[in-house]
Amino acid sequence: MGEVDILISGGTILTLDENETKIEDGALAIKGDTISAFGSSKEIELLYSGEKTINARGCLVMPGIVNGHTHAAMTCFRGLADDLELMNWLNNYIFPAEAKNVNEELVYWGSLLACAEMIRSGTTTFCDMYIFEDETAKAAKKAGMRCLLGEVLFDFPSPNSQSPAEGLDYTKRLIETWEADPLVNIVVEPHSLYTCSPSLLRDSKALAENYGVPLATHLLENRGEVEQLHDRLGKKATLFLRDMGLLDDHFIAFHCVCMDDEDIKLFAEHGSKIVHNPESNMKLASGVAPVTRMLDHGVPVGLGTDGCASNNNLDMMQEMDAAAKLHKVFTMDPTVMDAKTVLKMATAEGSRALGMESEIGILRQGMKADIVIVDLNQPHLTPMYDEYSTLVYAANGSDVRDSIINGRIVMENRELLTINEKQAMDKVNDISERVKRGMVPE
Amino acid sequence: MGEVDILISGGTILTLDENETKIEDGALAIKGDTISAFGSSKEIELLYSGEKTINARGCLVMPGIVNGHTHAAMTCFRGLADDLELMNWLNNYIFPAEAKNVNEELVYWGSLLACAEMIRSGTTTFCDMYIFEDETAKAAKKAGMRCLLGEVLFDFPSPNSQSPAEGLDYTKRLIETWEADPLVNIVVEPHSLYTCSPSLLRDSKALAENYGVPLATHLLENRGEVEQLHDRLGKKATLFLRDMGLLDDHFIAFHCVCMDDEDIKLFAEHGSKIVHNPESNMKLASGVAPVTRMLDHGVPVGLGTDGCASNNNLDMMQEMDAAAKLHKVFTMDPTVMDAKTVLKMATAEGSRALGMESEIGILRQGMKADIVIVDLNQPHLTPMYDEYSTLVYAANGSDVRDSIINGRIVMENRELLTINEKQAMDKVNDISERVKRGMVPE
Numbered sequence: 001m002g003e004v005d006i007l008i009s010g011g012t013i014l015t016l017d018e019n020e021t022k023i024e025d026g027a028l029a030i031k032g033d034t035i036s037a038f039g040s041s042k043e044i045e046l047l048y049s050g051e052k053t054i055n056a057r058g059c060l061v062m063p064g065i066v067n068g069h070t071h072a073a074m075t076c077f078r079g080l081a082d083d084l085e086l087m088n089w090l091n092n093y094i095f096p097a098e099a100k101n102v103n104e105e106l107v108y109w110g111s112l113l114a115c116a117e118m119i120r121s122g123t124t125t126f127c128d129m130y131i132f133e134d135e136t137a138k139a140a141k142k143a144g145m146r147c148l149l150g151e152v153l154f155d156f157p158s159p160n161s162q163s164p165a166e167g168l169d170y171t172k173r174l175i176e177t178w179e180a181d182p183l184v185n186i187v188v189e190p191h192s193l194y195t196c197s198p199s200l201l202r203d204s205k206a207l208a209e210n211y212g213v214p215l216a217t218h219l220l221e222n223r224g225e226v227e228q229l230h231d232r233l234g235k236k237a238t239l240f241l242r243d244m245g246l247l248d249d250h251f252i253a254f255h256c257v258c259m260d261d262e263d264i265k266l267f268a269e270h271g272s273k274i275v276h277n278p279e280s281n282m283k284l285a286s287g288v289a290p291v292t293r294m295l296d297h298g299v300p301v302g303l304g305t306d307g308c309a310s311n312n313n314l315d316m317m318q319e320m321d322a323a324a325k326l327h328k329v330f331t332m333d334p335t336v337m338d339a340k341t342v343l344k345m346a347t348a349e350g351s352r353a354l355g356m357e358s359e360i361g362i363l364r365q366g367m368k369a370d371i372v373i374v375d376l377n378q379p380h381l382t383p384m385y386d387e388y389s390t391l392v393y394a395a396n397g398s399d400v401r402d403s404i405i406n407g408r409i410v411m412e413n414r415e416l417l418t419i420n421e422k423q424a425m426d427k428v429n430d431i432s433e434r435v436k437r438g439m440v441p442e
Numbered sequence: 443m444g445e446v447d448i449l450i451s452g453g454t455i456l457t458l459d460e461n462e463t464k465i466e467d468g469a470l471a472i473k474g475d476t477i478s479a480f481g482s483s484k485e486i487e488l489l490y491s492g493e494k495t496i497n498a499r500g501c502l503v504m505p506g507i508v509n510g511h512t513h514a515a516m517t518c519f520r521g522l523a524d525d526l527e528l529m530n531w532l533n534n535y536i537f538p539a540e541a542k543n544v545n546e547e548l549v550y551w552g553s554l555l556a557c558a559e560m561i562r563s564g565t566t567t568f569c570d571m572y573i574f575e576d577e578t579a580k581a582a583k584k585a586g587m588r589c590l591l592g593e594v595l596f597d598f599p600s601p602n603s604q605s606p607a608e609g610l611d612y613t614k615r616l617i618e619t620w621e622a623d624p625l626v627n628i629v630v631e632p633h634s635l636y637t638c639s640p641s642l643l644r645d646s647k648a649l650a651e652n653y654g655v656p657l658a659t660h661l662l663e664n665r666g667e668v669e670q671l672h673d674r675l676g677k678k679a680t681l682f683l684r685d686m687g688l689l690d691d692h693f694i695a696f697h698c699v700c701m702d703d704e705d706i707k708l709f710a711e712h713g714s715k716i717v718h719n720p721e722s723n724m725k726l727a728s729g730v731a732p733v734t735r736m737l738d739h740g741v742p743v744g745l746g747t748d749g750c751a752s753n754n755n756l757d758m759m760q761e762m763d764a765a766a767k768l769h770k771v772f773t774m775d776p777t778v779m780d781a782k783t784v785l786k787m788a789t790a791e792g793s794r795a796l797g798m799e800s801e802i803g804i805l806r807q808g809m810k811a812d813i814v815i816v817d818l819n820q821p822h823l824t825p826m827y828d829e830y831s832t833l834v835y836a837a838n839g840s841d842v843r844d845s846i847i848n849g850r851i852v853m854e855n856r857e858l859l860t861i862n863e864k865q866a867m868d869k870v871n872d873i874s875e876r877v878k879r880g881m882v883p884e
Contacts, residue, residue: 075824079831083766083780117821282767283835285776312835313822318760322767324525325724329768334727338525379559380755380839382517382867383874389521393725393754397822398840425824432825 002037005407006030007050009041010057011373014387015363016348020340022387028061030369033182033407037365052409054402058377060387063363064124064146064370064405065316066350068275069254069304071130072139073110075117076101076431078308080439086222086284093439094309098131100438101431102159107135109427114314115143116419121315121397124370124405127252127275127304127354129189129216131160134174137184144410144418146370148354150174150189150216153204155197164200168207175211182406185213185356187252192218193229193237198244205246214355216252222286226258238263247272252353254304255280256294257287264290268297273353276345278323280306288330291323292337302353303345315397320346324392339388373402444479447849448472449492451483452499453815456829457805458790462782464829470503472811475624475849479807494851496844500819502829505805506566506588506812506847507758508792510717511696511746513572514581515552517559518543518873520750522881528664528726535881536751540573542880543873544601549577551869556756557585558861563757563839566812566847569694569717569746569796571631571658573602576616579626586852586860588812590796592616592631592658595646597639606642610649617653624848627655627798629694634660635671635679640686647688656797658694664728668700680705689714694795696746697722698736699729706732710739715795718787720765722748730772733765734779744795745787757839762788766834781830815844 006029013026015038027044029037037044081093107130118126128136128149140147151174152158153167161167171188178184188208190196196204196217208215220226220237233240238259241247249271256263256274267274276291294301303323305314320342327337344350351361359368374395376384381394403411410418448471455468457480469486471479479486523535549572560568570578570591582589593616594600595609603609613630620626630650632638638646638659650657662668662679675682680701683689691713698705698716709716718733736743745765747756762784769779786792793803801810816837818826823836845853852860 075821078825078836079827082828082831082835083777085775085777089776113821113824120821279763279767282771283776285770285774287774288771308836312831315822315838318763318838321721321760322764325721325764326768326771328727329724329730332727332729333527334531334725335525335527377867379517379555379562379863379867380757382555383520383871385521385874385878386524389524389754393524394520394750396757396760396838396840398838421821425819425821429825432827436827 002048004029004031004036004048004050006052006054006404006409007048008054008056008061008371008373009045010055011059011061012387013038013363014060014062016063016344017362017364026061028363028371030404030407033368035363035365035367035369038363054373056373058375059401060374060376060391062372062374063347063361064372064403065122065346066302066354066361067118067123067126067304067314067316068302068350068353069277069306070114070126070128070314071307072114072126072128072136073107073130074307074309075113076106076110076428076435078312080309080435082312097435097439099159101435102131104132104135106431107132108139109424109431111136111139112142112419113424113428115139115145116416116421116424117314119143119145119403119411119416120400121317122372122400122403123314123316124372124403125356125360127187127216131158134177137174137178140184141181142418144183144405144408146183146360146405148185148187148356150187152189152191153200154191154195155200164203168203172207175213187213188215190217193240194225194232201244201246208250214250214252215246216254219253219256220258221255223258236263238266242266242270250355255286255289257281257289259290261293264294264297264299267299273300273302275302275304275353276323277304277306278326279319280310282322282326284310288326291327292331295341300349300352301345302350316346317391317395317397320392339386339392342392343388369404369407371404372400374399375401444490446471446473446478446490446492448494448496448846448851449486449490450496450498450503450813450815451487452497453501453503454829455480455805456502456504458505458786459804459806468503470805470813472846472849475810477805477807477809477811480805496815498815500817501843502816502818502833504814504816505789505803506814506845507564507788508744508796508803509560509565509568509746509756509758510744510792510795511719511748512556512568512570512756513749514556514568514570514578515549515572516749516751517555518548518552518870518877520754522751522877524754539877539881541601543877544573546574546577548873549574550581551866551873553578553581554584554861555866555870557581557587558858558863558866559756561585561587561845561853561858562842563759564814564842564845565756565758566814566845567798567802569629569658573600576619579616579620582626583623584860586625586847586850588625588802588847590627590629590798592629594631594633595642596633596637597642606645610645614649617655629655630657632659635682636667636674643686643688650692656692656694657688658696661695661698662700663697665700678705680708684708684712692797697728697731699723699731701732703735706736706739706741709741715742715744717744717746717795718765719746719748720768721761722752724764724768726752730768733769734773737783742791742794743787744792758788759833759837759839762834781828781834784834785830811846811849813846814842816841817843
């Protein structure tokens with residue numbers, strides 16, 4: 001009988017693989033950081049004994065959720081300013097609050113709090129863009145979360161760098177520092193086409209190619225940006241990206257609200273990826289991304305929450321629900337964005353969008369053991385006709401009972417094992433008091 | 443010093459009254475079924491001692507949430523059929539499942555499970571329409587929930603009545619049976635203008651007037667209904683309602699997705715009320731109700747989840763989030779449907795929409811003690827800049843810690859005190875097995 005580290009037994013396993021394999025009364029064996037086997041409980045329990053066993057009877061066992069785009073440290077600004085016109089929100093609240101307050105301490109504790117919230121709601125991997133990202137990497141490492149993150153780059157100074165060159169240099173150091181880390185992965189992240197010169201974009205691409213890491217940016221988030229870019233670039237943004245050599249299968253674009261079929265086809269032809277952020281796009285009235293057409297063209301589309309200042313939580317279960325419903329009413333077709341499609345955007349397709357599909361996103365022998373267990377034994381998840389539908393339309397993040405990342409149990413029975421939650425909340429509350437004192441009255 | 447039954451102390455009280463009174467470190471005293479006083483903890487603790495005290499430090503204390511439109515017993519069909527075209531969904535799944543399975547047992551246990559879910563997510567009052575509603579009334583009574591409910595009436599037979607006359611008679615008995623009940627209120631509920639003849643509508647109105655109860659119906663839920671009604675009635679539905687004498691301040695309409703300004707003005711002129719169901723309207727691709735224009739015209743608009751077959755949960759916290767975000771992106775204006783407006787739709791305005799504003803919806807001396815306590819001490823609700831924003835955009839139903847209805851504690855520290863949850867889940871699971879066996883394969 002094989003010895004494994006963890007044996008999860010008795011739950012319904014949703015692998016989310018290409019056959020949508022589902023195993024009722026299933027078991028899954030984890031050795032080290034890897035899924036070593038799965039099958040019926042009867043079969044797996046005969047073959048393996050686990051040093052640690054988890055009883056998942058009455059639960060769903062599924063791949064950890066991938067939050068494809070966020071700004072983790074912005075938990076510190078959650079609810080600071082809402083229901084405002086975009087430029088008023090940015091220029092009079094968010095940017096001044098960031099300029100005055102963002103430092104290494106804020107980013108570390110804000111990111112750690114975000115990790116606590118993400119683990120509690122089923123996310124095991126997140127893709128992040130912010131300032132002082134080495135602190136976010138340290139927080140993720142502390143939390144035991146998998147991540148793909150990069151320092152935000154733009155033409156103007158940030159609290160962490162005086163120039164684009166300093167930002168690129170910081171990114172280079174991030175890549176080298178975290179190169180061998182099993183959890184932390186780095187991406188080069190110019191902020192957007194409207195805040196980065198062609199030369200910064202070129203240097204970003206050179207850095208990414210040199211180290212073989214992806215490049216990601218905000219793109220076409222709203223109508224104003226489309227017009228601004230057309231004036232600035234003299235052509236459509238996607239054609240500009242293609243001509244600059246940025247569009248390839250290492251390119252990830254966040255938002256992509258204002259894309260026409262030509263833009264989508266360009267992405268499809270070049271193997272580029274998109275992360276959709278429905279709740280943020282709704283809350284900021286940015287618009288509705290043409291996700292169903294992106295999927296029709298075979299573009300990998302992941303799902304993300306965006307930062308807490310424009311959502312205002314990091315609950316990917318709620319994000320799935322919003323994504324499914326938004327596109328149904330937007331297209332006036334209730335059959336689009338069915339529960340399976342949306343659950344995949346948050347797992348298998350989400351990992352493809354980040355270029356991590358060889359490691360995570362589905363449950364299969366040899367994949368990294370990033371697994372969450374959802375407790376079905378609750379009034380709002382009763383009865384059970386369809387697991388996909390239950391997860392997307394009825395569940396919320398608080399229904400996640402256990403979480404395992406890279407073979408390590410990070411939450412058990414709703415208790416976080418890697419983070420001192422109270423300390424993280426206290427620190428962020430202290431930071432928020434400073435932020436409040438620094439706010440200019442309206 | 444005055445003796446009271448319950449003293450809630452130390453929390454931040456959101457009264458949601460017309461001045462949006464907020465009391466930090468506040469206390470609230472309950473005697474019998476009524477709020478007898480509230481103010482600062484210091485002041486109230488000097489004046490009153492409570493037989494039972496609830497420590498609400500680190501919590502929000504707010505009016506219980508009003509779910510303005512649901513079909514409680516449909517928890518039994520949660521997730522049975524999703525992502526389908528409306529008529530396929532109704533005619534091939536929901537109607538056959540109902541015709542085969544709906545009986546008194548299903549309605550009682552489905553409704554009791556719904557009450558468990560609603561209490562757990564902060565709802566203290568719900569407005570219900572279904573079949574065998576006396577069972578829903580009994581379930582609400584058992585759960586200790588406040589409700590306004592009615593038997594669905596239409597021209598064709600239901601599992602509970604062979605004719606419209608039988609349905610009206612059942613409704614009359616409901617009114618008489620529950621007349622003196624402190625929690626259960628009855629409404630006359632013809633299903634819709636496309637399933638009820640003018641004569642049934644006229645008889646419904648006469649019954650409602652005779653007993654002084656409101657009349658409620660589904661109205662203008664999608665484009666198809668608008669066209670069908672215009673053909674059938676020879677005029678606009680709202681003009682037909684006015685000409686029939688149905689439009690008055692005892693008239694409540696559910697959905698109202700397809701309303702133009704003339705329709706809205708008619709409602710405003712007659713004091714009629716609307717309940718908005720954003721998640722159901724999104725999921726069924728019915729469309730987006732012009733809620734901001736309804737509010738501009740002063741029409742009372744409440745918020746509801748609709749039934750579990752088209753949502754698929756009864757979580758009003760998530761419904762608030764969806765409502766706020768949907769209308770921002772639909773109008774392309776991030777300032778509309780701000781957090782306060784939406785929270786009021788789920789409380790103070792929700793009670794107005796149901797004609798219950800003299801009893802519930804705000805916290806004030808003399809109002810019924812329907813109160814929920816939300817636990818803020820959680821990563822996804824940290825930090826705190828604005829309570830309204832936190833409730834609407836960051837919280838979910840699972841954050842509700844305690845619930846008091848009509849002066850009775852029905853949930854304490856997430857434990858339900860009135861319902862045997864396990865029994866309700868077991869019963870509904872058994873019922874769902876019967877439903878599955880009876881489904882014709884696709």
